[in-house]
Amino acid sequence: MGELQELVTHERIRRLKYRYMRAIDTHDLAIFREVFCEDARVWFGNGTYSNTGIENILGFFTGLLTPGFVTSHIAVHPEIDITGEDTASAIWRVEDTCHFIAPLPEVVAFPLTGGEVLQGAGHYYDEYVRLDGAWKIKSSGYVRIYEHIQHPGGREAELIVDPNLGVRR
Amino acid sequence: MGELQELVTHERIRRLKYRYMRAIDTHDLAIFREVFCEDARVWFGNGTYSNTGIENILGFFTGLLTPGFVTSHIAVHPEIDITGEDTASAIWRVEDTCHFIAPLPEVVAFPLTGGEVLQGAGHYYDEYVRLDGAWKIKSSGYVRIYEHIQHPGGREAELIVDPNLGVRR
């Protein structure tokens, strides 16, 4: 692949990611069907929330993206590698702020009473595939640097740190 | 427009935006006259603060960017569309933290005593135009996902959420 085609590919993959991120924070479920391939996999929270196949992913997001989940996720620092004619991978920095206005018992593994504010930092490790000329997310998940959780009612905040900080290569 | 010219145009529009964002947070009023076209329009806070024409925009920013307004605004996730030979549009994610050290009665519509900290998330919807070879902002404004306002003196924080979350397409 020549230099121009590499740059064009980077731009298309960045744009795919930005469209996906917009879908999360605006609760725009229609976009999810466009950005993932059929057999895509997502793994969030270091793999606690893992789903394979577009219907399972849509089911997960339909349960999550309710009025009680008000969020800002940003993906920056794209380190994109083109790994084949129609495949690519990327590392991204993610920062997210999640206002849990209501508990989300069906999709969130830890106890939430509602009123929590989570501020997280981490890295996405994504895989992409080109199908009929269009780049799609093949797999996407993140490893946390830390999660900071503020609880309602004056309880002290928690900071959960990656136990592998400085160890992972 | 060929692929290379598209990429060059994207780069120029991103750079225009970054220069504008730097002007906001460093209170560098001279930059505003360079980045907007004469008949530009800005609409902030879902349109609460709307100004048309470079002189009105400069007047608005001159009133806003005072020592009592200390801020960090970041624009990420550019989704740029070239819409004509000399026109383009873009959606950007914005995150901002605003420290209102002093009240700003002339420019801010809601009551501020000073001491508030606003953390906002949203999307810019921008229009650009190329004049004599240089890209300029034709219109810029944002729609909020949410605003979180911390008040001084221990008053409980407010979270104001986009009522159209999950509805807007």
Added chain:
Amino acid sequence: MGELQELVTHERIRRLKYRYMRAIDTHDLAIFREVFCEDARVWFGNGTYSNTGIENILGFFTGLLTPGFVTSHIAVHPEIDITGEDTASAIWRVEDTCHFIAPLPEVVAFPLTGGEVLQGAGHYYDEYVRLDGAWKIKSSGYVRIYEHIQHPGGREAELIVDPNLGVRR
């Protein structure tokens, strides 16, 4: 340099920066030796922490990136200028959140008891050089817009603002 080579150079410099930022937040000391040139200079905190030469820089980061320093740094808004065949400079917006879990008496100039949370905003002013075909950081430092420091034990937060806000050109 033609337009394509300019875009390729921008991409390489952005990627160099993203790799460096990842090293900071993951405490990956091996990366630092790859991203800096031998006689590089870093100057942080408006120049309070200044180090020249790769060994001094590594020594500084080795002291800083301990389990008591848990952070998220993001660099956005790259304004890159190619200044010669093998030299470039850039302004970047930086936002960082630093959780000081433990005091860092050897590397941090201001008194820390442990438990502080610093949220900073500023601009990096970087210089890059190309050596044997690979872009390296020649110098990197930042000027603050503000630093917001939350202390443990209910002490009131501090906001330290750039005294030159609106003055610097």
